[in-house]
Amino acid sequence: MGRLTRTHVIEAVIFLLVVVIFYAFSFEFNQPIEIYRFGATAWPRVVIGLLLIATLGNIWFQYKNGSAAQGTIGQSDDEADFSEPGTILRMFAVLLTPFLFAWLLKPVGIYFSAPFFIAAIIWLFGERRWKAILVMTFVIYVLFIGLFLVILNAPLPQGNTSPFYDFSAWVLTMNAKLQGL
Amino acid sequence: MIENFLAGTSALFGDPFTIGIFVFGVIGGMLFGAIPGVSMLTLAAILLPFTAGLEPAQGVMLFAVIYCTGTYGGAITAILFNIPGAPENAPTAFDGYPMTQKGQSGKAVGAAVLCSAIGGVASALVMMAATEPLANWAIRNIGPPEIFALVFFGLAVASSVGARTIWKGWMSVLIGLLIATIGQDPVGGINRYNFGLTDLAAGIAFVPAILGFFAVSEIFVQAEKKASGKYKAPKVSMSFPSFLELWMHKIAVLRSIVVGFFCGILPGIGATLAAFMSYGEAVRWSKNQEEFGKGKLEGVISAETANNAATGAAMIPLLALGLPGGALTAMMVAVFQMHDLQPGPLVFMMSPDLIWIVFAAMFYANLSILIIGLVETKTILNLLKIPFQFLAPLILILATVGAYISRGLVLDVMVMFLAGIIGYLLRRSGFSIPGIVLGLILGKIGEQNFAQGLQMVHYDLGTYFSRPICAVLIFAGVLTLATSIYRAFTTTQKSV
Numbered sequence: 263m264g265r266l267t268r269t270h271v272i273e274a275v276i277f278l279l280v281v282v283i284f285y286a287f288s289f290e291f292n293q294p295i296e297i298y299r300f301g302a303t304a305w306p307r308v309v310i311g312l313l314l315i316a317t318l319g320n321i322w323f324q325y326k327n328g329s330a331a332q333g334t335i336g337q338s339d340d341e342a343d344f345s346e347p348g349t350i351l352r353m354f355a356v357l358l359t360p361f362l363f364a365w366l367l368k369p370v371g372i373y374f375s376a377p378f379f380i381a382a383i384i385w386l387f388g389e390r391r392w393k394a395i396l397v398m399t400f401v402i403y404v405l406f407i408g409l410f411l412v413i414l415n416a417p418l419p420q421g422n423t424s425p426f427y428d429f430s431a432w433v434l435t436m437n438a439k440l441q442g443l
Numbered sequence: 444m445i446e447n448f449l450a451g452t453s454a455l456f457g458d459p460f461t462i463g464i465f466v467f468g469v470i471g472g473m474l475f476g477a478i479p480g481v482s483m484l485t486l487a488a489i490l491l492p493f494t495a496g497l498e499p500a501q502g503v504m505l506f507a508v509i510y511c512t513g514t515y516g517g518a519i520t521a522i523l524f525n526i527p528g529a530p531e532n533a534p535t536a537f538d539g540y541p542m543t544q545k546g547q548s549g550k551a552v553g554a555a556v557l558c559s560a561i562g563g564v565a566s567a568l569v570m571m572a573a574t575e576p577l578a579n580w581a582i583r584n585i586g587p588p589e590i591f592a593l594v595f596f597g598l599a600v601a602s603s604v605g606a607r608t609i610w611k612g613w614m615s616v617l618i619g620l621l622i623a624t625i626g627q628d629p630v631g632g633i634n635r636y637n638f639g640l641t642d643l644a645a646g647i648a649f650v651p652a653i654l655g656f657f658a659v660s661e662i663f664v665q666a667e668k669k670a671s672g673k674y675k676a677p678k679v680s681m682s683f684p685s686f687l688e689l690w691m692h693k694i695a696v697l698r699s700i701v702v703g704f705f706c707g708i709l710p711g712i713g714a715t716l717a718a719f720m721s722y723g724e725a726v727r728w729s730k731n732q733e734e735f736g737k738g739k740l741e742g743v744i745s746a747e748t749a750n751n752a753a754t755g756a757a758m759i760p761l762l763a764l765g766l767p768g769g770a771l772t773a774m775m776v777a778v779f780q781m782h783d784l785q786p787g788p789l790v791f792m793m794s795p796d797l798i799w800i801v802f803a804a805m806f807y808a809n810l811s812i813l814i815i816g817l818v819e820t821k822t823i824l825n826l827l828k829i830p831f832q833f834l835a836p837l838i839l840i841l842a843t844v845g846a847y848i849s850r851g852l853v854l855d856v857m858v859m860f861l862a863g864i865i866g867y868l869l870r871r872s873g874f875s876i877p878g879i880v881l882g883l884i885l886g887k888i889g890e891q892n893f894a895q896g897l898q899m900v901h902y903d904l905g906t907y908f909s910r911p912i913c914a915v916l917i918f919a920g921v922l923t924l925a926t927s928i929y930r931a932f933t934t935t936q937k938s939v
């Protein structure tokens with residue numbers, strides 16, 4: 263195994279999977295283009311081929327040098343420390359919460375879901391004083407509404423299920439009344 | 444030229460409503476560029492329908508002003524939070540953010556203000572003096588082979604910055620190129636990799652992907668540091684760079700103006716590649732290459748001068764040929780079309796007033812960067828004092844709006860958060876996010892111009908080398924790649 267670690271192997275497997283999947287799917291659009299000799303597959307397949315070479319080179323480098331850096335410019339120093347199970351759990355929640363929020367945008371709308379999302383993120387970032395969470399949630403929500411609804415009238419997702427849709431409609435009506443003053 | 448410029452100035456400042464639009468554009472562009480999570484594109488997308496009610500000159504001028512000030516504004520978030528406001532500000536973060544971590548944020552922002560203004564004003568002056576001859580030169584000398592060669596050179600440079608190893612730098616760029624193949628192919632319009640989803644036929648939208656890779660992934664990185672107790676609040680500093688410090692970089696500024704202007708003039712290339720190439724050239728010509736990426740002022744200066752120098756140049760293909768150089772200039776075409784106008788050579792004859800109001804507005808917008816930038820910098824630096832647990836939800840909610848607003852699709856918000864997670868995992872493994880984004884942006888342009896170039900030269904690749912500009916760019920790209928291949932097999936710096 264040389265200086266390869268489990269993380270290196272997982273990383274290599276993921277990239278090789280990407281190569282295999284994209285190569286396999288390239289047969290779905292393998293049609294000639296009358297005006298272009300190389301067709302629609304040539305460019306993606308060259309990229310896939312180069313990615314395969316770079317992935318193999320990366321494995322070779324990690325086999326010889328482990329996680330050593332090569333001193334490229336502006337290299338990332340974002341090193342993870344997942345020794346604590348609590349850290350893993352919290353990161354999992356941090357990664358999942360925005361997805362849940364995005365998924366709720368269609369049925370619930372942004373006007374109703376935003377305050378809960380804001381409060382959840384503040385909490386997940388380690389704030390435990392409930393007064394601070396409430397005040398900052400309110401401030402951020404007001405900023406968001408003020409900028410995008412009151413000033414810019416931006417069309418945002420309103421939700422499509424009751425009572426969330428009704429709530430969005432109420433917010434928009436209030437804004438229209440405010441504009442009319 | 445001077446008479447026309449004065450006429451444009453008096454038209455711009457002679458009408459209070461036009462002044463109001465100009466001021467709104469200056470402040471709006473700067474603000475949306477400087478707020479992490481949204482960008483000048485968000486503001487432009489929101490404002491586009493409203494421009495129908497404006498005079499054509501006012502509408503185009505508003506977008507031109509937002510383009511100038513928004514390009515500068517994006518540097519602030521890049522420097523303070525490692526979240527580039529737009530892809531063209533990504534190289535600014537390479538040295539700007541380490542400077543913030545070292546307590547030199549004031550110096551970095553001050554340099555960005557000054558160099559953005561210098562690059563923008565120089566570019567505006569050249570644009571005013573030589574739009575038509577430069578456009579004619581570009582028509583005669585720049586074709587698909589040259590644009591492909593420049594993309595190749597730019598990607599070769601980008602692959603050597605931002606990743607932990609050279610191998611990972613290449614993998615980052617190639618992943619970006621692979622993502623860019625999703626959607627219709629640029630030659631025959633055949634659907635590729637849409638996996639049965641009709642929404643993917645148009646490809647991955649740039650704005651959500653860029654927001655995800657830059658802004659959301661940075662939030663996740665900071666969340667991880669918070670969770671593991673490694674988070675360090677950035678240090679606030681109000682010290683500006685001295686005149687002597689800036690004077691020492693005069694060559695870098697001049698070089699960046701030339702690089703920025705050359706990249707900006709090419710349709711489809713624009714400010715992003717300009718910033719990357721200018722940064723790459725700064726490294727190449729430096730005697731202290733190892734200091735780049737660790738908080739070197741020259742890195743900020745090179746990237747910020749070049750991306751603003753590209754804004755004026757990008758107006759040349761737009762106004763003279765009707766070819767937009769990026770997302771914002773494409774929106775300007777839409778503004779023209781809303782008023783039954785078509786940008787191109789005829790505009791110079793039919794609407795010279797419009798052209799000179801836009802030129803004058805861009806000149807003054809770049810000057811405003813200097814004035815407003817220096818005044819507001821100290822206020823903006825106070826953003827660093829906001830605890831990150833309160834800044835993170837604000838950034839995420841703004842990014843959600845930014846991703847949604849351009850196409851009105853919740854799918855784009857999903858794409859943004861997915862890009863955020865992928866970006867976070869790739870960053871943890873030492874891959875380069877700017878490399879991925881540049882690959883994503885330039886992938887389709889590169890493929891399209893490669894195919895068109897081959898058709899043009901009847902599939903005779905040798906012809907590429909008989910075109911001087913193309914040959915020089917390919918040679919420079921090959922040289923960059925060869926150096927990087929040599930380093931990939933020979934260099935090992937430190938164990939992590």
